[in-house]
Amino acid sequence: MNDVAPQDSSDEGGTVLSTTDSGPIPAAATDEVVRICQELLRIDSTNTGDNDTSVGERAAAEYGAAQLAEVGIDSFLTESAPGRASLLARIPGADASRPPLLVHGHLDVVPADPSEWRVHPFSGEVRDGYVWGRGAVDMKDFDAMVLALVRQWRRTGWVPPRDIVLAFFADEEAGSTYGAHHVIEHHASWFEGVTEAIGEVGGYSVSVSDDLRLYLIQTAEKGLNWMRLTARGAPGHGSMVHDDNAVAALCRAVARISAHEFPVELTPTVRRFLDEVSDAYGVPLDPEKPEQVIATLGPMARAIGATVRNTANPTMLSAGYKTNVVPGEAHATVDGRALPGHEDRFLAEIQRLAGAGVEIAYEQHQPALETDFNGPLVDAMAESLRHYDAGARPVPYMMFGGTDGKALSRLGIRHFGFAPLKLPADLDFTGLFHGVDERVPVDALRFGVRVLERFFAHC
Structure with missing residues (x-):
């Protein structure tokens, strides 16, 4: 047919x-x-x-x-x-x-x-x-x-x-x-x-022991906030004093954003995931300092560490056209990822760190997502994994990307x-x-x- x-x-x-x-x-x-x-x-x-x-x-x-x-x-x-x-x-x-x-x-x-x-x-x-x-x-x-x-x-x-x-x-x-x-x-x-x-x-395994594997099913993902920062200043000859320098203003903004450490904020998905990891590895979870539990995940710890807080990483810089000319504009891009339910505060914090004189435009601005780890579809996922792997333990997790x-x-x-x-x-x-x-x-x-x-x- x-x-x-x-x-x-x-x-x-x-x-x-x-x-x-x-x-x-x-x-x-x-x-x-x-x-x-x-x-x-x-x-x-x-x-x-x-x-x-x-x-x-x-x-x-x-x-x-x-x-x-x-x-x-x-x-x-x-x-x-x-x-x-x-x-x-x-x-x-x-x-x-x-x-x-x-x-x-x-x-x-x-x-x-x-x-x-x-x-x-x-x-x-x-x-x-x-x-x-x-x-x-x-x-x-x-x-x-x-x-x-x-x-x-x-x-x-x-x-x-x-x-x-x-x-x-x-x-x-x-x-x-x-x-x-x-x-x-x-x-x-x-x-x-x-x-x-x-x-x-999602659906991939993380080995805890020979007879226990966590299978991470994605139920959440961070928001996508790709930002373009623009600083403007007075152009002129590179040999003169320039207090209003677009490149310097942009670099200060980028440095502040890069150095900022956002606080730990556990969404329902991440909290349940860490509870499951804590139980599987026998390591107590301190919700204020989850790093000890996250560290048990070995190479994956870096990815999971990105799901307990908002993140913002400068990725590209562009300015100027000649060594002895101070340009009137300078640009940078920042890859920002916000947790579900935290996007408004995240974007306000980025603007504060960038400074009042730096404009922010969005190349991509898409929402964070989070759903419950329940229902017939989830049951079917869990059963199918356990059927082919007796050591399977399905758990929800948040995707660090989008x-x-x-x-x-x-x-x-x-x-x-x-x-x-x-x-x-x-x-x-x-x-x-x-x-x-x-x-x-x-x-x-x-x-x-x-x-x-x-x-x-x-x-």
Whole structure:
């Protein structure tokens, strides 16, 4: 049975990708996921944050469409700008009266310098039990799991309990303007009735002992506040006294922001997570000083440490055009991340630190998210993990970065990070996000497919 794209009221163009005759019956999904992940990683879909220098996601979207079409699933491809493509599809379920479940990933990746890597970042090479490449954990691994699963469903005739909406978005790595936000604004009919979604970043394990692993399911993420600071002063000759120097004013503002330590503020998600970690490791939790508990998490401590307070990091500086000329303007960018419920105070504090003479404009200003760790969907996640790992202990956590969940929240969709991976105890998983030598264990990919298959059967 072919799926049909919903009627869309937008007058913006899109491409309906029709099904084709299926080829030879492929291997089971747990084997096929490795091939699909490799092939996705070989597609350079680098997102620099600039349309003129980004490679674009269209090739990855077309690849996903071809994988779906091969087993008889129609999909819909739409571009927000040349090459900036997102892909949508719908798998009919057994009970059309139930709200559909949205399963989403993104197709873009951050840049990678091949000279810094042990393997080429777009090789998709399998080495030492890992699939290597930019996007291996962020997040073409999950894209591959989903594609492998739905292909198996169609080959075997299995029908999920409810409709599954698939979305593979562009531009997540630069704020989702050309991806999830664009799709929601122009093709909202695809999400009609959807109340819940799964995507990145969660469901991965942190080993406590040989027989206990915490599986972190994302129920919260910090707000996205990318700011551009501008200081203005009197331009003139560099040899004269300049009390009104834009560069000096900007540097003072940046230094104050960089040196400021925001106070510890535990949201409900983070407090429950730390309680779980405290219990698992037998380390008492002091809510005013959670560092002792966080330290038990080893390499992951740095990422979790970013979820107990607001953060603001200067990232770029620009000013001037000649050594002996004092410029009239100076600019800096700051990556600010605010906790749920704390954004107004955070932004007021940034303005105070910058100073009255420094203007702040927002390149991206998107909300923090937090939802409860309960309900049938959470129960299905927990059961599916425990089924395949007797040592699994699912816990909620806050994502230190952001996801397309921010865009989906505009439609009232409750987002969970659930891309399940059972990881080696010594792997610095969070350090691989946007890092060099990004890779995902082959066994973890196969584990993820099995867990997701059971999850979808009970969701």
